Amino acid sequence: MDLKDTLALLHPAIAIAFVFPLIGIVINRSWLTRQRRLQTTNGEKSKIPPSVGSEHLAIGYWLSGSVVGVALLGMAFPIFSKMIERDILTKEPSRVAFVVILFIASTASMVFLYRATSKLWRGVFATLSGVGLIILGAQPEVFRRDKEWFFSHYYYGIAAALLMIFSMAIVQDIYQDRKNRWRTVHILLNIFATILFLGQSMTGARDLLSIPYSWQASYISKCDFTNKTCPQINK
Numbered sequence: 001m002d003l004k005d006t007l008a009l010l011h012p013a014i015a016i017a018f019v020f021p022l023i024g025i026v027i028n029r030s031w032l033t034r035q036r037r038l039q040t041t042n043g044e045k046s047k048i049p050p051s052v053g054s055e056h057l058a059i060g061y062w063l064s065g066s067v068v069g070v071a072l073l074g075m076a077f078p079i080f081s082k083m084i085e086r087d088i089l090t091k092e093p094s095r096v097a098f099v100v101i102l103f104i105a106s107t108a109s110m111v112f113l114y115r116a117t118s119k120l121w122r123g124v125f126a127t128l129s130g131v132g133l134i135i136l137g138a139q140p141e142v143f144r145r146d147k148e149w150f151f152s153h154y155y156y157g158i159a160a161a162l163l164m165i166f167s168m169a170i171v172q173d174i175y176q177d178r179k180n181r182w183r184t185v186h187i188l189l190n191i192f193a194t195i196l197f198l199g200q201s202m203t204g205a206r207d208l209l210s211i212p213y214s215w216q217a218s219y220i221s222k223c224d225f226t227n228k229t230c231p232q233i234n235k
Contacts, residue, residue, distance in 0.1 A: 004081065004214045011074040012204055019070055022063040023197055029056035030190070057171070061114065064164035068110055068129065071161040072103060075136050082141040099139060106132030113168055126169035130162050153203035160196040163189050 001009075032052040039046040079099060083089065089096050106129055113125040137144070137158055145152035167186060174182045212220040223230040 002214050007077055007081070008211065011070060011077060012208060014066075014073065015070050015200075015204070019063070019066045020197070020201070022059060022066060023194070026056065026059050026063050027194065029059060032056075034187075060171075061168065064168045065110060065114070067164045068106075068133070068161045071133060071157050072106060072136070074157065075133075075139075075142055076103065078143060079136070079139050079141045099136065102132050102136050106136065110165075113165070117172070119173070122169045122172070126165050129165050133158060133161055151199075151203060153200065153207050156196045156199045156203060160193050160200065163193040163196070167193075 029052050032048050033056045036046045036048040036050070036052060039048070083096060083099075109125045109128040109132065113122065113129060116122045116125055136142075137154060142154065144154040149155045167190060170182055170186065174186055177183065219230070
């Protein structure tokens with residue numbers, strides 16, 4: 001593989017090696033936390049240690065940041081690699097500068113979201129992070145499958161990342177809400193996020209199969225994808 005092909009694999013490699021194991025751990029801890037809460041509410045003596053709640057919170061923070069980070073990485077490669085190929089720095093220097101600032105601002109907003117305590121600043125940094133992801137994803141270099149948005153790796157990934165940002169923003173509200181309304185919202189949204197992650201695994205595997213090595217791209221581009229045929233090679 002060329003360096004370009006290796007860089008293209010960073011996004012799926014990190015997702016498989018780091019993000020998806022975290023998803024399994026978070027789901028396990030969330031289930032144990034809920035079971036313990038239900039048992040103690042019913043007056044039962046739970047065998048589940050009380051530490052599962054704090055573990056769920058800590059690993060959930062890791063998962064949220066990882067999902068957003070992988071989403072940014074997944075967009076950074078096609079954006080900058082295609083900008084270099086098409087000499088966009090010369091043709092559209094202002095857009096290149098804007099994109100670089102967006103990546104920096106989105107990353108910084110996530111860092112500040114981790115540290116924010118007041119509801120106002122949590123909302124501000126969550127909004128900035130989400131808007132940054134959406135604007136970066138709207139760049140022409142990003143492959144979105146707009147005509148197949150209902151089975152698009154990009155749209156599933158952006159939706160999952162936005163849900164992770166929202167989950168981080170409402171963590172303190174969950175613990176302060178005695179009526180458990182925010183907890184219910186958190187559970188429902190993260191069930192949906194889990195479904196999106198499953199979709200990510202399928203669409204990601206499909207897209208990896210459709211991306212050729214850089215040295216194969218010129219030949220693959222000549223194929224007829226509608227009729228599923230490629231030009232014959234003369235021996």
